Amino acid sequence: xxxxxxxxxxxxxxxxxxxxxxxxxxxxxxxxxxxxxxxxxxxxxxxxxxxxxxxxxxxxxxxxxxxxxxxxxxxxxxxxxxxxxxxxxxxxxxxxxxxxxxxxxxxxxxxxxxxxxxxxxxxxxxxxxxxxxxxxxxxxxxxxxxxxxxxxxxxxxxxxxxxxxxxxxxxxxxxxxxxxxxxxxxxxxxxxxxxxxxxxxxxxxxxxxxxxxxxxxxxxxxxxxxxxxxxxxxxxxxxxxxxxxxxxxxxxxxxxxxxxxxxxxxxxxxxxxxxxxxxxxxxxxxxxxxxxxxxxxxxxxxxxxxxxxxxxxxxxxxxxxxxxxxxxxxxxxxxxxxxxxxxxxxxxxxxxxxxxxxxxxxxxxxxxxxxxxxxxxxxxx
Numbered sequence: 001x002x003x004x005x006x007x008x009x010x011x012x013x014x015x016x017x018x019x020x021x022x023x024x025x026x027x028x029x030x031x032x033x034x035x036x037x038x039x040x041x042x043x044x045x046x047x048x049x050x051x052x053x054x055x056x057x058x059x060x061x062x063x064x065x066x067x068x069x070x071x072x073x074x075x076x077x078x079x080x081x082x083x084x085x086x087x088x089x090x091x092x093x094x095x096x097x098x099x100x101x102x103x104x105x106x107x108x109x110x111x112x113x114x115x116x117x118x119x120x121x122x123x124x125x126x127x128x129x130x131x132x133x134x135x136x137x138x139x140x141x142x143x144x145x146x147x148x149x150x151x152x153x154x155x156x157x158x159x160x161x162x163x164x165x166x167x168x169x170x171x172x173x174x175x176x177x178x179x180x181x182x183x184x185x186x187x188x189x190x191x192x193x194x195x196x197x198x199x200x201x202x203x204x205x206x207x208x209x210x211x212x213x214x215x216x217x218x219x220x221x222x223x224x225x226x227x228x229x230x231x232x233x234x235x236x237x238x239x240x241x242x243x244x245x246x247x248x249x250x251x252x253x254x255x256x257x258x259x260x261x262x263x264x265x266x267x268x269x270x271x272x273x274x275x276x277x278x279x280x281x282x283x284x285x286x287x288x289x290x291x292x293x294x295x296x297x298x299x300x301x302x303x304x305x306x307x308x309x310x311x312x313x314x315x316x317x318x319x320x321x322x323x324x325x326x327x328x329x330x331x332x333x334x335x336x337x338x339x340x341x342x343x344x345x346x347x348x349x350x351x352x353x354x355x356x357x358x359x360x361x362x363x364x365x366x367x368x369x370x371x372x373x374x375x376x377x378x379x380x381x
Contacts, residue, residue: 001325002032004068006061007039010075012283014042014306015313017072017093018321020053022314027054031325036064043306065089070329072321074313075300076103087111087347090329092321094118094133097344097355098245099272104359107345113329117317119242119352120342127242128338129320131178132312136302138182138238141265144296145171145234146190148263148287154294156261158233161191168192172232174220174249174274176203179238179267181211188213195228225249230257237266237274244354245272252276252290260292270299330370340366347373 003026005018016039023033035055037047047057058064065071065084073093077085085091085106095116097104107114117129127134142160149169151157162168171187173180176198184194188211197220198204204217218224229235229250235258239246246268255277266278273279277290281297283304288295302309320339324332333340344352349364349372356363364372 001328002034002067002069003321003325004064004071005033005035005039005055006064006071006073006081007036008042008074009061009078009080010300010303013075013300013303015074015300015303015310016040016043016045016306017074017310017314017317019043019045019310019314020049020055022318022321023050023053023055025318025322026325029322029326032056034058034064034067036061040310043310045310070321070324072317074303074310076100077106082106082110085110085112089113090115090324092117092317092324094270095344096270097352098358099270101359104345104350104355104361108348108350108361111348112345113343113347114345115324115329115333115339115342116344116352117313117342119344120320120338121242122338129313129316129342130240132316133302133309134178134240135182136305136309136312137267138179139186140301140304141179141183141236141238141267142171142186142190142192144265144301145169145187145236145263148294148296149233151261154261154287154289155263156233156259160187168214169233170195170231171234171236172228173197173236173238174225175237175239175268176200176207176217177238177240179240180236181207183236183238183267184211184215188215195232197224197228220249226254226257229254230259232258233262235262235264235275237264237268237278239268239274240271241354245358246274248274248276250275250277255291255293258291258293261294263294263296265296267301269297273297330373333366334370343369346370 033055070090090113146160149155158169193214195216266273268274280299343366346369350356350361351366
């Protein structure tokens with residue numbers, strides 16, 4: 001199977017889907033890899049390293065997309081890339097389709113086999129391909145809070161850890177999953193007072209024992225959220241429903257209750273956000289202010305640390321990508337239940353229930369879609 005690695009086109013995205021070490025693994029198994037020149041530069045991987053690892057370097061994105069049987073990316077295709085999509089293609093990347101109506105339509109119209117990193121789910125309910133970027137985003141969220149609480153950045157002028165005789169910053173975190181846990185870990189390490197809210201009491205019990213520092217855990221409901229944000233110097237939104245739009249937990253009318261100069265970092269923005277006033281921003285223009293509250297809505301936070309992020313992502317995705325290449329997409333999907341849950345589109349059919357529900361599309365179970373796809377192929381002979 002020919003593997004294609006194009007340069008990412010999302011604004012301020014410097015990650016690459018596969019480092020040179022990953023290219024070497026495909027080459028060892030007899031799978032050619034075509035890489036767009038410059039694809040790894042933003043992550044510190046020069047073309048020379050890709051070439052030495054066995055990749056064929058191509059000048060244009062069009063060449064990579066047309067040659068590849070499986071395109072491996074970091075972020076979802078942008079509008080300029082929709083024309084490259086076609087029915088024989090496997091696309092393995094973050095898709096976040098519940099927040100991307102046009103992309104969903106484009107994938108279905110082109111008949112692409114779209115496998116989303118964020119919905120691959122193992123038997124324990126873990127999301128192994130989302131987890132590494134969630135770890136990065138969570139840790140970055142606390143760093144972002146610390147940075148933007150500085151007065152010259154528009155914040156309240158509050159030091160995360162305070163000093164003797166002066167209170168530390170109060171950081172409220174919605175969601176105790178991978179993002180929320182990592183955000184809490186770093187914020188607590190910086191000396192902040194952290195209030196962590198979730199609906200999973202077992203998870204809160206575990207974190208109450210595991211995390212050390214000035215931590216308060218609360219059951220997540222409207223009353224507790226409303227009270228917590230009234231004294232929050234910062235709010236980190238880290239709620240996730242796999243493959244679906246994030247739930248709206250903070251509404252516009254709640255914003256004036258937050259202290260002036262407080263900051264919202266909505267890590268869930270790539271799934272629509274859990275704060276009503278959140279909208280996607282970029283690393284080059286990351287913030288905006290509504291009702292005196294600073295908003296940070298960068299949808300690809302790990303792109304700010306692309307070398308760390310690219311290596312961490314490839315560590316997780318490579319075994320699945322190798323399986324697809326070795327077995328072919330249909331056999332790999334049929335044999336691996338975790339990978340099958342990552343299938344969002346197949347042969348023009350929507351195969352992920354949350355995406356179908358979001359856009360009112362007909363949902364076809366992945367196993368059924370695979371069988372129908374095979375039948376359609378026979379009819380076309």
